[in-house]
Amino acid sequence: MIDVKGLCKSFGDNHVLVDIDEHIEKGEKVVIVGPSGSGKSTFLRCLNLLERPTAGTITFEGRDITSAKTKEVNQIRQKMGMVFQHFNLFNHLTIMDNITLAPVKLKLMSKEEACQKAMELLHRVGLADKAAAYPAQLSGGQKQRIAIVRSLAMNPDVMLFDEPTSALDPEMVGEVLDLMKQLADSGMTMVVVTHEMGFAREVGSRVLFMADGHILEQNTPEEFFTHPKNDRLKDFLSKVL
Amino acid sequence: MLEWLEGCGEAFYRAFLESDRYLAYLRGFRTSMVLSLFAVLLGVGIGVILALIKYMGNHMRKGIILRALNWIANIYIAVIRGTPVYVQLLIIYFIIFGKLDASPMVAGVLCFGINSSAYVAEIIRAGIEAVDAGQMEAGRSLGLSWGQTMASIILPQAVKNILPALGNEFITLIKETAIVGTIAVLDVTKAAQNVAAITYDLLPPLLITAAMYLIVVIILTKLLGMFERRLAQSDRR
Ligand SMILES: Nc1ncnc2c1ncn2[C@@H]1O[C@H](COP(=O)(O)OP(=O)(O)OP(=O)(O)O)[C@@H](O)[C@H]1O
Numbered sequence A: 001m002i003d004v005k006g007l008c009k010s011f012g013d014n015h016v017l018v019d020i021d022e023h024i025e026k027g028e029k030v031v032i033v034g035p036s037g038s039g040k041s042t043f044l045r046c047l048n049l050l051e052r053p054t055a056g057t058i059t060f061e062g063r064d065i066t067s068a069k070t071k072e073v074n075q076i077r078q079k080m081g082m083v084f085q086h087f088n089l090f091n092h093l094t095i096m097d098n099i100t101l102a103p104v105k106l107k108l109m110s111k112e113e114a115c116q117k118a119m120e121l122l123h124r125v126g127l128a129d130k131a132a133a134y135p136a137q138l139s140g141g142q143k144q145r146i147a148i149v150r151s152l153a154m155n156p157d158v159m160l161f162d163e164p165t166s167a168l169d170p171e172m173v174g175e176v177l178d179l180m181k182q183l184a185d186s187g188m189t190m191v192v193v194t195h196e197m198g199f200a201r202e203v204g205s206r207v208l209f210m211a212d213g214h215i216l217e218q219n220t221p222e223e224f225f226t227h228p229k230n231d232r233l234k235d236f237l238s239k240v241l
Numbered sequence B: 001m002l003e004w005l006e007g008c009g010e011a012f013y014r015a016f017l018e019s020d021r022y023l024a025y026l027r028g029f030r031t032s033m034v035l036s037l038f039a040v041l042l043g044v045g046i047g048v049i050l051a052l053i054k055y056m057g058n059h060m061r062k063g064i065i066l067r068a069l070n071w072i073a074n075i076y077i078a079v080i081r082g083t084p085v086y087v088q089l090l091i092i093y094f095i096i097f098g099k100l101d102a103s104p105m106v107a108g109v110l111c112f113g114i115n116s117s118a119y120v121a122e123i124i125r126a127g128i129e130a131v132d133a134g135q136m137e138a139g140r141s142l143g144l145s146w147g148q149t150m151a152s153i154i155l156p157q158a159v160k161n162i163l164p165a166l167g168n169e170f171i172t173l174i175k176e177t178a179i180v181g182t183i184a185v186l187d188v189t190k191a192a193q194n195v196a197a198i199t200y201d202l203l204p205p206l207l208i209t210a211a212m213y214l215i216v217v218i219i220l221t222k223l224l225g226m227f228e229r230r231l232a233q234s235d236r237r
């Protein structure tokens, strides 16, 4: 579904991603872990071109998106949901408008369809009573669940998560991870950058270890956590587990 | 003492009430307000465009066109902010409008509108930049174009930062337009000078004019304060 070849990204002299090859199959739940500053966010943001790769190609559903025109990129992004560490809900809009804005503006649904779909999703995550509320009235965990719903309303083929629970108070992490698990069970293709090793172990179909802009090791969660081979990974796991 | 007070009353009577002179002040006052209002509107029109050019220059990959526009915008802003508005007024009316048969009022609106636009541009750009960058990313990640995200997500939030500063700009402009009499626009200051030319007494008309500016500025400042508190409230929710 996503095919990455020779991906490089530099900010000036800072070579953040170095010649990365990776392939993500439909239905996979790929979890990316690694030390701070290793390029995890940058990798994820290259996948939907929020960052422009310096070199390399990314193919999504058979289309080379790195050479696509702006208009096509916008269309491709409709199929790639993204969830941010800081939620990035639209603060001036109600929860309902947050969810329906993009599908309606992009003429994918009528206003009524979009509202109906939004209510369905809100019921699914248990936040139907918040439809008329504003983001500032919600807890962090609720905000992040709404952010996930907002992405889902676009019927994406893949969901990208960049540390979705890192900005949350500990007691709210669970509700967001539960929703992500549900999503995984429903067959969604997911790429998740996270520090939640429990989630990686339980939900991941594959775990990648990233350091200094390279993917140094990847394996099934079982092997990854019990028999790490790379020394950097062993060191990393000894610190976080 | 009593005589002096009587003298004051007399002078004030001649400067304001005799031969319905207060009408001249009021007409002048209306001209000042209309001039300021249209100038601010023009300033906002040009200012938005300048602000968007500068914002794009700061936040997007720069093509040759954008680079050129950005360069022009920077020079425009530097020149307008770096020269006295009085000189700008003289240049626009006597040099640029000199050959045309245009009304001084139009020249005045144009001059103060252009002058204001340079300040408004910075106000708007700062207002846009104060909106968290994550809002643009969230919009783009949903597939919205840059323009769509700007129009329906960034600008509505930027307005909250912009409106109070824009109100201040309007208040400043009202005072600055007092020099527009130079190009024969009958604003309130010019009206006062005209009255003085008849009564041979400059102080009372000037005091009356100053009082009118002061009252309007105080009222507008109060209104603006109330408006800002309302905006802040909707933030807290
Ligand atoms: N827009 C940018 N401009 C310049 N440098 C950047 C930019 N974004 C990221 N970097 C640099 O790229 C490197 C990798 O950043 P990245 O955010 O991808 O790391 P990360 O693995 O996500 O780290 P963390 O776990 O802290 O989120 C860092 O050195 C960072 O300073």
Ligand SMILES: [Mg+2]
Pocket (backbone or CB within 6 Å): A040, A041, A042, A162, A163
């Ligand atoms: Mg990161």
